[in-house]
Amino acid sequence: MMNDQTTALSQTGDAFASMEFLLIQVAAGIFLLAILINLIFWFTRKDAVGNVSLGASIFATLVLTAALVVRYINVGHIPYVQLYETFFFTAWSVAVIAVIGDITLKTRLPGTIANLLVGFTLLYILSFPETSREGHPLVPALQSPWLDVHIITAFLSYAGFAISAGASIVFLFNRKPNVDELSYKLVAFAFPLLGLGIFLGAVWANEAWGRYWGWDPKETSALVTWLVYAGYLHARLVLGWKGAKASILNLVGFACVIFTWVGLNILTRWIEYGSLHTYTG
Amino acid sequence: MPDSENNKSESPASGPQPGKEYGLFDLLWLAIADIPRLMRTLKFAVWLIIILALFSLAGAILPQEHLSNDPSEFAHQYVHIFNLNPEDGRTTFGEFLYDRIVVPLELYRVFESGLYFTLLTLLAISSTLCAWDRWIISRKILSKINPVAGPAAIQNLKHSAQGTISENPGTAGERAKEILRKSGFRVFEASDENSRWLLFRKNTFRYYASVVFHFAFVIILIGGLISDDRMYGYEGMMRIAEGGDSIVGSEMNRMRQAHEQNIEFTPASPNRIELIDYHNIYRQRDFPGIDPETGFPVGFSGMPSDYISHLRIVNWDTGDVLAERSIEVNYPLRYNGVAYYQTAYDYVIHLGVEVSGHEPATISARLGELFTIPIINVQCIITQRDIAGGIWIDSDGNDSEFPYRVRLLDFNPVASGASRQPDLLGYVSIDRPLTVSGATIVLEGVDEFTVLQYSHDPGVPIVYLGGILLMLGLTLVLYLPWRTGRLMFTREDGKTKYYIGGNSEDIPGLIEKEFGKDGK
Numbered sequence: 001m002m003n004d005q006t007t008a009l010s011q012t013g014d015a016f017a018s019m020e021f022l023l024i025q026v027a028a029g030i031f032l033l034a035i036l037i038n039l040i041f042w043f044t045r046k047d048a049v050g051n052v053s054l055g056a057s058i059f060a061t062l063v064l065t066a067a068l069v070v071r072y073i074n075v076g077h078i079p080y081v082q083l084y085e086t087f088f089f090t091a092w093s094v095a096v097i098a099v100i101g102d103i104t105l106k107t108r109l110p111g112t113i114a115n116l117l118v119g120f121t122l123l124y125i126l127s128f129p130e131t132s133r134e135g136h137p138l139v140p141a142l143q144s145p146w147l148d149v150h151i152i153t154a155f156l157s158y159a160g161f162a163i164s165a166g167a168s169i170v171f172l173f174n175r176k177p178n179v180d181e182l183s184y185k186l187v188a189f190a191f192p193l194l195g196l197g198i199f200l201g202a203v204w205a206n207e208a209w210g211r212y213w214g215w216d217p218k219e220t221s222a223l224v225t226w227l228v229y230a231g232y233l234h235a236r237l238v239l240g241w242k243g244a245k246a247s248i249l250n251l252v253g254f255a256c257v258i259f260t261w262v263g264l265n266i267l268t269r270w271i272e273y274g275s276l277h278t279y280t281g
Numbered sequence: 282m283p284d285s286e287n288n289k290s291e292s293p294a295s296g297p298q299p300g301k302e303y304g305l306f307d308l309l310w311l312a313i314a315d316i317p318r319l320m321r322t323l324k325f326a327v328w329l330i331i332i333l334a335l336f337s338l339a340g341a342i343l344p345q346e347h348l349s350n351d352p353s354e355f356a357h358q359y360v361h362i363f364n365l366n367p368e369d370g371r372t373t374f375g376e377f378l379y380d381r382i383v384v385p386l387e388l389y390r391v392f393e394s395g396l397y398f399t400l401l402t403l404l405a406i407s408s409t410l411c412a413w414d415r416w417i418i419s420r421k422i423l424s425k426i427n428p429v430a431g432p433a434a435i436q437n438l439k440h441s442a443q444g445t446i447s448e449n450p451g452t453a454g455e456r457a458k459e460i461l462r463k464s465g466f467r468v469f470e471a472s473d474e475n476s477r478w479l480l481f482r483k484n485t486f487r488y489y490a491s492v493v494f495h496f497a498f499v500i501i502l503i504g505g506l507i508s509d510d511r512m513y514g515y516e517g518m519m520r521i522a523e524g525g526d527s528i529v530g531s532e533m534n535r536m537r538q539a540h541e542q543n544i545e546f547t548p549a550s551p552n553r554i555e556l557i558d559y560h561n562i563y564r565q566r567d568f569p570g571i572d573p574e575t576g577f578p579v580g581f582s583g584m585p586s587d588y589i590s591h592l593r594i595v596n597w598d599t600g601d602v603l604a605e606r607s608i609e610v611n612y613p614l615r616y617n618g619v620a621y622y623q624t625a626y627d628y629v630i631h632l633g634v635e636v637s638g639h640e641p642a643t644i645s646a647r648l649g650e651l652f653t654i655p656i657i658n659v660q661c662i663i664t665q666r667d668i669a670g671g672i673w674i675d676s677d678g679n680d681s682e683f684p685y686r687v688r689l690l691d692f693n694p695v696a697s698g699a700s701r702q703p704d705l706l707g708y709v710s711i712d713r714p715l716t717v718s719g720a721t722i723v724l725e726g727v728d729e730f731t732v733l734q735y736s737h738d739p740g741v742p743i744v745y746l747g748g749i750l751l752m753l754g755l756t757l758v759l760y761l762p763w764r765t766g767r768l769m770f771t772r773e774d775g776k777t778k779y780y781i782g783g784n785s786e787d788i789p790g791l792i793e794k795e796f797g798k799d800g801k
Contacts, residue, residue, distance in 0.1 A: 076566055076567070136580075136582065137564075137566070137567030137568065137580075137582065137584075137586065138567075139582075139584045140584065140585070140586065140587050140588060140609065140610035140611070140623075141610045141611065143587075143610070143611065144611040146611075188759045189759070189760075191755070191759065192752065192755040192756055192759055192760065195751065195752060195755055196752055199748040199751070199752060202744070202748070203745070203748075204611075206738075206741060207611050207612075207613070208610055208611050208622065209622055209624065209734055209736075210516060210613065210620050210622045210734055210735075210736030210738065211516065211736065211738075212508075212738075212741065212744060213505065215340060215345065215391075215392040217340075217341040217342070218341075220337045220338075220340055220341040220392075221337075221338065221341045223337060224334045224337045224338055224341070227330050227333065227334050227337075228330075228334060230330070231327055231330055231331075233759075234323060234326070234327070235327075238323055239323065264341065
């Protein structure tokens with residue numbers, strides 16, 4: 001009887017997994033299509049085309065959100081445990097921040113950058129073998145509401161920094177002051193979120209182990225990233241840095257983000273050194 | 282939005298004066314006297330942050346050995362990274378990096394090193410000085426209210442506009458004042474016979490927010506210092522058997538100190554912490570069922586869904602129960618300034634072996650310990666992944682007892698070098714013995730232990746306060762739109778001209794919308 005139950009359960013799991021896979025495929029398709037519409041917009045500069053590209057981004061983001069919900073129901077937690085899940089969740093965060101950025105800042109640049117990042121990230125995770133996409137139960141320490149908010153704020157901040165870095169790269173080519181200003185606005189948005197993410201992580205660690213700060217490699221590199229962006233904001237607001245100098249500093253900050261996000265994972269595996277935060281799979 | 286207004290250094294000029302003779306002592310004194318000025322400069326803070334970031338990065342990348350002062354103890358960890366010779370730990374490349382950089386700079390224990398502590402202290406001082414300077418500057422800016430400014434000064438503001446209207450400056454000024462007040466601005470005014478000036482501001486308390494978060498950083502560092510085990514904090518681990526007890530956390534700390542000072546320890550407190558009951562929880566949500574072949578949860582990772590300790594703190598002199606709680610990971614027990622966290626669990630597993638023609642034998646083994654099953658001489662290690670048992674909760678929420686079962690792996694092929702993987706011997710549970718090459722292995726019992734982390738950390742409220750202030754300050758500075766602007770109406774050649782400017786692009790629009798743009 002237990003065997004039947006097991007099979008039935010895994011069949012439901014399989015149904016969820018294939019629905020999630022299908023939704024990600026559809027979302028990836030729309031994101032790639034949106035890149036095309038974005039390109040047409042940048043060549044024609046027609047508002048109507050811009051609105052269509054925004055509509056495509058919003059629709060793709062909704063489909064990706066549906067995929068996220070399906071996975072949440074299937075595995076019972078926010079997807080951040082494996083490398084597959086962290087790419088998935090980051091792609092979703094970038095898509096959400098870009099839609100918000102496009103609407104509030106009245107520009108199509110965040111959307112264009114995000115469609116490129118998200119479209120190709122989704123293609124990449126679709127290439128993962130099925131075993132790397134399987135969900136795993138959370139260890140008891142990770143079952144905390146503090147952790148959920150910690151993860152969400154951290155990933156949204158990564159997303160903000162990613163789009164900002166994209167804008168800085170665009171600036172280095174086209175040298176338009178409004179693009180430089182956009183990259184600053186995104187850092188100003190993401191910086192407090194990263195701070196909040198670190199703080200909530202500390203609160204959670206204190207609730208779980210009675211130690212709010214343990215100099216874990218991930219904690220430390222998140223702190224370094226935050227300090228680099230603090231440097232960027234000081235350079236910008238106090239010293240009046242703008243343009244290329246500020247853009248390069250912003251890219252240094254983003255290199256730290258990449259290091260904190262996945263670089264550390266690769267590095268700790270390479271030098272066989274443990275961290276509490278390494279992703280599996 | 283650069284703060285051009287508050288960018289100027291308020292410090293008095295110092296340093297050597299030209300044309301004056303200085304002795305060595307004078308120069309030394311000048312250098313020392315210059316330190317406070319240097320420490321409040323942004324350049325100093327930036328360099329400090331860069332150095333701190335580099336050290337932190339080294340600490341994040343290189344293996345760290347906490348609470349140890351001896352580099353040789355874990356030099357073996359660096360063999361791989363620095364290409365050291367495992368025999369004597371030296372090669373040309375490794376020797377230089379390891380001996381000249383890692384050891385002198387204490388990169389193997391960055392976060393406990395005096396250098397790192399000094400850098401953090403300097404950053405705290407620099408942040409305090411910056412916070413103080415910002416406080417002074419903010420007060421100066423906000424208290425200096427002079428609405429009068431010329432057209433050129435207004436046009437120099439970041440976003441500005443001008444226009445011509447038919448009204449006289451007096452009535453136009455009144456109308457503009459109303460509009461600005463409705464938009465939430467505080468308005469300050471001045472006038473003479475020809476002109477009317479308005480200075481308006483919104484959300485300018487943001488200036489103080491910047492003071493708050495610079496200071497919040499210092500509060501966090503103070504909290505961290507108080508938490509440190511070299512100051513007022515302590516922490517450690519305790520292992521208690523089900524039905525057993527231990528001295529409380531504060532006594533554990535005293536015992537450790539006594540041990541370090543080589544003096545005899547006698548408990549000062551009659552309180553003991555008792556483990557009434559311990560159990561693991563398995564949920565169908567996490568493990569999709571039990572494999573009937575093995576009796577193990579399907580997809581078992583070695584970790585139950587939850588593990589729960591029912592703890593009680595009792596005064597053994599009076600028998601009073603002082604605290605009682607079932608704790609699990611993320612839900613600790615707090616008593617008398619010490620928190621007890623569920624950290625891990627441990628088992629002692631008792632196996633019996635029966636083979637016809639032999640006396641029955643028993644063996645007890647701790648989790649992770651290498652042991653040999655008597656008579657059949659099989660070497661085994663039982664890890665977390667090889668044992669499951671506790672309470673099973675199905676998808677409808679019904680719970681049932683899930684007796685312990687153990688997976689036995691034969692490590693003989695690994696020990697003999699024949700294989701890198703141990704062979705599976707089989708599964709044994711309380712109700713189901715395992716038969717291996719004529720021997721019957723029985724699981725006779727499992728002793729459960731809880732592993733608790735105890736921690737006394739008076740710095741936590743201070744760190745939390747600092748964290749909240751930091752977030753509040755940052756949110757106000759970076760998310761709250763703050764506005765400041767100037768407006769002037771003046772009679773020129775029989776007409777009224779207006780000049781408006783401010784720190785945001787929406788400011789000129791406020792007046793243009795009402796009075797019209799120039800040229801219309």
